[in-house]
Amino acid sequence: MEIRHTAEMEWENGLDVVNAMTPEFRDHLGPADQIPETYVKYEQKTLTIDPETTFRGDLINLRPGYADLTDAYHDSVEECFYLSGDNHLTGDGDYEGGHYFWRPPGIVHSASTREGFSGLLFLEGKSEGDHSDYASRRIRPLEEAGQCVTEPDWDTAMGSRGWVRLNTRNVPWVEGVHWARTQGDTALLDIEHLQVKVLSHNYATGAQSIMIRLEPGYRQQGPLALDSRFYGFVLSGSFTVGDETLSEGSFLQTEAGEATAGWASAEGATMFAKLTGFLGATSA
Ligand SMILES: [Fe+2]
Structure with missing residues (x-):
């Protein structure tokens, strides 16, 4: 990470x-x-x-x-x-x-x-x-x-x-549960408490550039590992990954299969993110 x-x-x-x-x-x-x-x-x-x-x-x-x-x-x-x-x-x-x-x-x-x-x-x-x-x-x-x-x-x-x-x-915020139908296994990702704007995406590989909005109280079931490499730049609000707090201007990169603590956000957060494939996670 x-x-x-x-x-x-x-x-x-x-x-x-x-x-x-x-x-x-x-x-x-x-x-x-x-x-x-x-x-x-x-x-x-x-x-x-x-x-x-x-x-x-x-x-x-x-x-x-x-x-x-x-x-x-x-x-x-x-x-x-x-x-x-x-x-x-x-x-x-x-x-x-x-x-x-x-x-x-x-x-x-x-x-x-x-x-x-x-x-x-x-x-x-x-x-x-x-x-x-x-x-x-x-x-x-x-x-x-x-x-x-x-x-x-x-x-x-x-x-x-x-x-x-x-x-x-002009791009709609799509409910996470709707977007997740096009993704991998999102059971650990508290998908009910996030929304996504899809900016560009690759139907073949799942690679995508999106905006993600975490609702206040958002919490993943960690530790976990994402299926794809993730890049995220925080635009507003804040969230934590274990002991680390990310706020406006913070950038996070995690590798596919890399175990991290689950994310949590008390106040909510918005970010620009890139994934190298479909979003999914496994317990780590
Ligand atoms: Fe250029």
């Missing part, structure tokens, strides 16, 4: 971030002489990273006036849950706090912001199930923005979950 309290973490400056990127990303950001003035407006706190697959998740904070130096596509799925601010994506549209996208590989875009924005940004990296390849950045002309330039057949280009773009406020 990994827990990170982002409120207690220092922001990493964008220039350091650039230097730590994989060459496939770093060497394709645009004109070298403009990188310092651009990336000084980019800050991040790393939530999770897997060097093997190049999967990563970051809390990012872009300062007013940040703009990508070129349009580009990634060989990886890119995903963002917006916390606040404004972001324009070429070939796509405008995003603000509470908005979300999951973009399949190969679609050309660039990002800019007027007043700045913060969000949870994920590059899926190598994932057969989610039709995603290693993280990369490949420069393309602005005229191609919004097009998929790696896969001519649009149906195929949409990959595992489609090009999802939505305002999460």
